[in-house]
Every structure is written in structure tokens, then in C-alpha cells.
Amino acid sequence: MNKFRWTLLITTFSTLAMANGEELYKNCAGCHGDNGQKKALQQSAPIGGQASDTTIKQLTAYKNGELNQYGLGNIMKMQLLTLTEENIRDLANYIAKLKP
Numbered sequence: 879m880n881k882f883r884w885t886l887l888i889t890t891f892s893t894l895a896m897a898n899g900e901e902l903y904k905n906c907a908g909c910h911g912d913n914g915q916k917k918a919l920q921q922s923a924p925i926g927g928q929a930s931d932t933t934i935k936q937l938t939a940y941k942n943g944e945l946n947q948y949g950l951g952n953i954m955k956m957q958l959l960t961l962t963e964e965n966i967r968d969l970a971n972y973i974a975k976l977k978p
């Protein structure tokens with residue numbers, strides 16, 4: 879494959895990942911706000927614009943029941959039970975682009 883086709887392929891994939899992150903985030907917006915600007919249930923830090931590495935670490939830890947920052951970790955665990963590692967990555971990339 880030539881360089882142009884690779885670029886096209888990669889662009890398509892990242893656009894799909896973006897759309898997927900946006901779709902998945904609809905389940906989070908109720909608590910965290912459309913732009914990640916809210917403190918979920920008056921507790922969490924606003925997550926919009928947070929570095930994707932941090933978000934991936936936190937979400938993975940919530941999923942595994944290893945993070946409980948304000949005593950509400952179980953609520954986040956419930957949100958993540960059905961999400962795959964790839965879903966978590968897509969979400970983290972989407973959240974990093976939000977401007978609270």
C-alpha cells in the first residue's frame with residue numbers, strides 16, 4: 879500500500895474511534911455533563927479535557943474495583959462493567975478533547 883492509502887486508512891480509523899467515543903460518552907453525560915464540566919453527584923473532579931492516559935488508568939481501576947476516591951467508586955464500576963479496553967480508550971480520547 880502506498881503512503882496515501884495508509885494515511886486514508888488511519889484517518890478513517892481515528893474518525894471512527896472519535897464517533898464511537900462520542901456515542902459511548904452519552905451514557906456518562908448525565909452525571910459528568912455534556913462537556914465533562916460537572917462534578918458527578920457533586921463529588922468527582924470535572925473530567926473534560928483530562929489527559930487520556932489518566933482517564934484510561936482511572937476507568938480501568940474503577941472497572942476492576944480498585945478505585946474509590948470519594949466513596950462512590952461502585953457507581954463508576956457499574957458504568958464500566960460492559961465496556962471493553964477499546965471502549966475505554968475511545969472514551970478517554972473523546973474526553974481529552976472536551977472543553978469544560
Ligand code: HEC
Nearest residue numbers: 905906909918919922923925936946947948949950951957
Ligand atoms: C450515575 C452517575 C455517573 C455516571 C453515569 C458516570 N459517572 Fe463517572 N463518576 C461518578 C462519580 C460519583 C465519580 C466519583 C467516584 C469515586 O468515588 O471515586 C465518578 C468518577 C469518574 C472519573 C474520575 C474523576 C475524578 O474525580 O478523578 C472519571 C474519569 C469518570 N467518572 C468517567 C466516567 C465515564 C467515562 C462515564 C461513562 C462511561 C461515567 N464516568 C459515568 C458518577 C458517574
